[in-house]
Amino acid sequence: MGKEIKILLVGLGSIGRRHVQHLRSIEGVTPAALRTGRGSMADKSDITEFFELEDALNFHPDGVIISNPTSLHVETALPFLKEGIKVLIEKPIDYSISNATKLLPYRENIRVAYCLRFHPQSIFLKDLFYQDKPFKVGFKRSFYLPNWHPYADYRSEYTAQRKLGGGVIRTLSHEIDISLDWFGEPESVNGVVDKVSFLDMDVDDYAFFTLKSKHEARINFELDFFSPNNINTGEAFTDKGKYEWSNGEVNFIKYDDGKRQMIFSCPPEAGLQMYQNQMEDFCQFIKDGTSHNATLEDGLNVLKIIEQVEK
Structure with a gap:
């Protein structure tokens, strides 16, 4: 040892x-x-x-x-x-x-x-998009904040308080980092953050924004704290077709026939690993x-x- x-x-x-x-x-x-x-x-x-x-x-x-x-x-x-x-x-x-x-x-x-950065799905997609470059990418991340930590009142958690650095765009910034890791720094950034729902918090619970990469790819993000279901999905369009990913699975859909083909799948323990x-x-x-x-x-x-x- x-x-x-x-x-x-x-x-x-x-x-x-x-x-x-x-x-x-x-x-x-x-x-x-x-x-x-x-x-x-x-x-x-x-x-x-x-x-x-x-x-x-x-x-x-x-x-x-x-x-x-x-x-x-x-x-x-x-x-x-x-x-x-x-x-x-x-x-x-x-x-x-x-x-x-x-x-x-x-x-x-x-x-x-x-x-x-350590998830097998992210590693696979980074390698894939190095070879097959997308022209449009979308990330959607959403869940119901009161259910995030069932042991705590969400209103007392940092995510719901501006003074503690909370808000949806900071809490769910993983996808921003992934986009930077895959595509580099953007040339332009536009979007909004807002408090739109009934949740009792003094910081943003919704964010919608778009980046333009240096390689001319359009990268969109939609994040929120009020979806009843846990959503963590992505999509990318390339000259070859459309890629979709969610829950450790990546599918490819051709433009000409619309058929879906699974091209990657993670084992159940991938998250823990x-x-x-x-x-x-x-x-x-x-x-x-x-x-x-x-x-x-x-x-x-x-x-x-x-x-x-x-x-």
Whole structure:
């Protein structure tokens, strides 16, 4: 067994606890947590817990995962980065570009946790669109926010509060990152964010926006927090036909006959493996600096698009 790797998680909500599960399956990794104990999941965990920053720093972590509310990401990460500790920050990296730029001096020690980069479906589509370039792409992501975390009142969660960096366009920014990973930075951005539903929140619950890539592809996004069904779908049109994807399955439809053909399918455990691969990637980043997670610059580019839509 190699050297022990100590990883500190700041925040033990649903995603923090998921990360703990996957870290535990990696040989030689010891997780611990720095927390306030005031969140929706305030019950004690079964890992070492700290409630003061000084105690967490004295744990001498090799890596830190920032998984508290978005508006706290930058200020939480800085004390560890100043100590030369590598940090993985949950998406989005912050609520604003102006605040997130405080991290630039430490860019080499930062990665951003856009987990879809590790999903087999995303990897397949990235390779596919490198060969068969789309001219129009669409992403639709939607779910009913009160059902997202059944253990909590959605109104108390960061997603429903502007002061905590919530809102649909920031919470569901995975697809923005995926589009940047597949097609690069856009030449133009247009769209709207709005609060349109009956949900009790002071931030956007609907976003519709469109990008134009440097290769002239039109990329559309529609996101909301009020669909009764969980929707996570995409489509792309190329010279050869139309591709559709959802739930780990990719289908291809030819223009001439309209027949649907499945060309890719993920195993049922693909989602769990995605998170596992992301945690293993962070451990590798701690060891030698290599990583497939998003960089700080990638995270800033996502925020740049969000702020352009919000203008």
